Amino acid sequence: MRYAILGTGIVGRTLASKLASLDHEVVIGTRDPRVTATRAESGGYGIVPFAEWQTAHPQISLASFSEAAADADVIVNATSGGVSVAALTEAGANNLAGKLLIDVANPLDFSHGMPPTLDPANTDSLGEQIQRAFPEAKVVKTLHTMNSQIMVEPTRVPGEHNVFVGGDDADAKAQVAALLGEFGWSPASIIDLGDITSARATEMMLPMWLRLWGTLGHPDYNFHIQGA
Amino acid sequence: MRYAILGTGIVGRTLASKLASLDHEVVIGTRDPRVTATRAESGGYGIVPFAEWQTAHPQISLASFSEAAADADVIVNATSGGVSVAALTEAGANNLAGKLLIDVANPLDFSHGMPPTLDPANTDSLGEQIQRAFPEAKVVKTLHTMNSQIMVEPTRVPGEHNVFVGGDDADAKAQVAALLGEFGWSPASIIDLGDITSARATEMMLPMWLRLWGTLGHPDYNFHIQGA
Numbered sequence: 001m002r003y004a005i006l007g008t009g010i011v012g013r014t015l016a017s018k019l020a021s022l023d024h025e026v027v028i029g030t031r032d033p034r035v036t037a038t039r040a041e042s043g044g045y046g047i048v049p050f051a052e053w054q055t056a057h058p059q060i061s062l063a064s065f066s067e068a069a070a071d072a073d074v075i076v077n078a079t080s081g082g083v084s085v086a087a088l089t090e091a092g093a094n095n096l097a098g099k100l101l102i103d104v105a106n107p108l109d110f111s112h113g114m115p116p117t118l119d120p121a122n123t124d125s126l127g128e129q130i131q132r133a134f135p136e137a138k139v140v141k142t143l144h145t146m147n148s149q150i151m152v153e154p155t156r157v158p159g160e161h162n163v164f165v166g167g168d169d170a171d172a173k174a175q176v177a178a179l180l181g182e183f184g185w186s187p188a189s190i191i192d193l194g195d196i197t198s199a200r201a202t203e204m205m206l207p208m209w210l211r212l213w214g215t216l217g218h219p220d221y222n223f224h225i226q227g228a
Numbered sequence: 229m230r231y232a233i234l235g236t237g238i239v240g241r242t243l244a245s246k247l248a249s250l251d252h253e254v255v256i257g258t259r260d261p262r263v264t265a266t267r268a269e270s271g272g273y274g275i276v277p278f279a280e281w282q283t284a285h286p287q288i289s290l291a292s293f294s295e296a297a298a299d300a301d302v303i304v305n306a307t308s309g310g311v312s313v314a315a316l317t318e319a320g321a322n323n324l325a326g327k328l329l330i331d332v333a334n335p336l337d338f339s340h341g342m343p344p345t346l347d348p349a350n351t352d353s354l355g356e357q358i359q360r361a362f363p364e365a366k367v368v369k370t371l372h373t374m375n376s377q378i379m380v381e382p383t384r385v386p387g388e389h390n391v392f393v394g395g396d397d398a399d400a401k402a403q404v405a406a407l408l409g410e411f412g413w414s415p416a417s418i419i420d421l422g423d424i425t426s427a428r429a430t431e432m433m434l435p436m437w438l439r440l441w442g443t444l445g446h447p448d449y450n451f452h453i454q455g456a
Contacts, residue, residue, distance in 0.1 A: 112351075117350050117351055118350055121349060121350045121432075122345050122346055122349045122350060122435075123340075123345055157454050157455040158454075158455070159454050159455075160454065161452075161454035161455070191440075191443065192443070193439055193440075193443050194439075194442070194443060198439055200435055201435040201436040201438070201439040202436060204349075204432040204433070204435050204436065205432070205433060205436050207350075207428055207429040207432050208429040208430060208432065208433055210429070211421055211422075211426055211429040212419075212421075212453060212456070214422070215419065215420070215421050215422060216453075216455075216456055220455050221453050221454060221455035221456050222453075222454050222455060223451060223452075223453065223454070224389075224451075224452040224453070224454040225440060225444075225449050225450075225451065225452070226385050226386075226387050226388065226389035226449060226450050226451070226452040227385040227386070227387075227389070227444075227448050227449030227450060228440070228444055228449050
C-alpha cells in the first residue's frame with residue numbers, strides 16, 4: 001500500500017515510521033516541502049528538525065500535500081485539527097475521491113490558553129467536517145484518543161484497552177481494522193462505533209485524555225471500555 | 229450520616245436505596261412532595277410511580293428540596309442537569325453552605341433531539357456552575373460517568389474500572405472516597421482528577437457513554453483507564 005501521511009509533527013512521524021517498518025511505501029505531505037526540509041529549529045516537546053528525522057528514515061519521502069495525496073492509495077490526516085480542512089483542500093478533493101482517508105486529528109483550539117478547548121465540539125466534529133467537505137473520500141476516524149506511540153505499539157500499555165473506529169463506509173472500516181491489526185491491535189480491542197457522527201463522541205474524550213495526562217504525569221495510558 | 233438526595237428519578241432512587249441499605253438516614257428532596265407522592269403515571273424507561281417505589285422503601289422519606297437539604301449532612305444532586313442550579317437554589321444556599329455537595333448530574337440537553345448535547349460544555353461544566361453558584365458548598369463531582377446501578381454496585385461490571393473524583397476541597401473528596409468505598413469501590417479504582425474544573429473533562433465523556441450504549445446495546449460497561 002502507498003500511504004500519504006499529511007502532517008510532519010510527532011503523530012505523522014510516528015505513523016510514517018511504523019508504516020515504513022511494515023514495508024508500506026510512505027510519503028509525508030507538507031504545505032511547502034522546501035520550508036519543512038530546511039527548518040532548523042526544533043518543534044515543541046523536544047521534537048527534532050524534520051531533516052534530522054528524515055536522515056534516520058531515508059525510505060520516507062517528503063512532498064507537497066497534493067503530490068503526496070495524488071500518488072497514495074490511503075491518506076492519513078495527521079495535521080493539527082485547526083488546519084486539517086485547509087490542508088486537505090490543498091491536497092485536492094480529486095486526490096482524495098474514492099480513497100480511504102484516515103483522520104487521526106483532534107480539533108484542539110489553543111488560542112484561549114491551556115487547557116485547549118475543542119472547536120468544533122458537541123454539535124459537530126472534525127471528522128464530520130472532513131467527510132462533509134470531501135464527500136467522495138471514505139473518512140474513518142480512529143486512533144485519535146491516545147498518545148501516538150500507543151497507536152502503533154498498543155502493548156506499550158499492558159492489559160486490555162481499546163481503539164475506536166467510526167465512519168460511513170463499511171469497506172473502509174474493514175481496511176482500517178486490518179491496518180490496526182498490523183499495528184498490533186487485536187480484533188477484540190477494536191470497537192466500531194458506527195458512522196462518522198461517532199467522531200463527535202470520541203473527539204469529546206480529548207479533554208479527559210489531557211486531564212489524565214496532567215493527573216498521571218505520563219501519557220502511557222489508554223481508554224478501556226470494561227464490560228464491552 | 230444524614231443524606232439528602234435531590235431528584236426522584238432512577239439515579240436518585242438507586243443512590244437513596246443503597247445509602248439506606250448501608251444504614252444511612254436518607255431523605256429524598258423534590259420540588260413539591262405532594263405532586264411527587266400522588267403522581268400516578270410511570271416515568272420513562274419503565275420507572276414506576278414514586279409512591280409505589282416508596283412503599284418498597286418505607287425508611288426513605290420524601291420532603292421539599294429545602295427541607296431535605298436543611299436537615300442533611302451531605303447533599304447529593306441527582307436532578308436533571310438542566311434544572312440542577314434551579315433545584316439547588318430552591319434547596320437554599322444557606323442549607324448547602326459548609327456541606328459536602330456530591331454532584332452526580334450531567335447537563336444533557338434533549339431539546340434538539342437525540343442524541344442529547346451538553347449544555348454547558350467545552351468551556352464550562354455543570355460542576356463548575358454549581359460551585360460558582362454556591363461558593364460555600366463543597367462540591368465534588370463524581371459517579372456521573374456510568375449507569376446508576378454500577379455507581380452503587382461496581383462489581384456489576386467484572387474486572388477493573390474507574391470512578392473519577394473532582395473538587396476544590398480535599399476533605400470533601402476524602403469523604404467522597406470513603407462513601408465510594410462503602411459502595412464497593414476499591415481505593416485503586418478511584419482517580420482524583422484535581423479541582424472542580426475536571427468536571428469539564430468528565431462531563432464531556434457523556435456523548436461517548438451514550439454512543440457506547442447504542443453500540444453495545446446494554447449499559448453494563450464502564451470506563452477504565454488502562455495504564456493509570
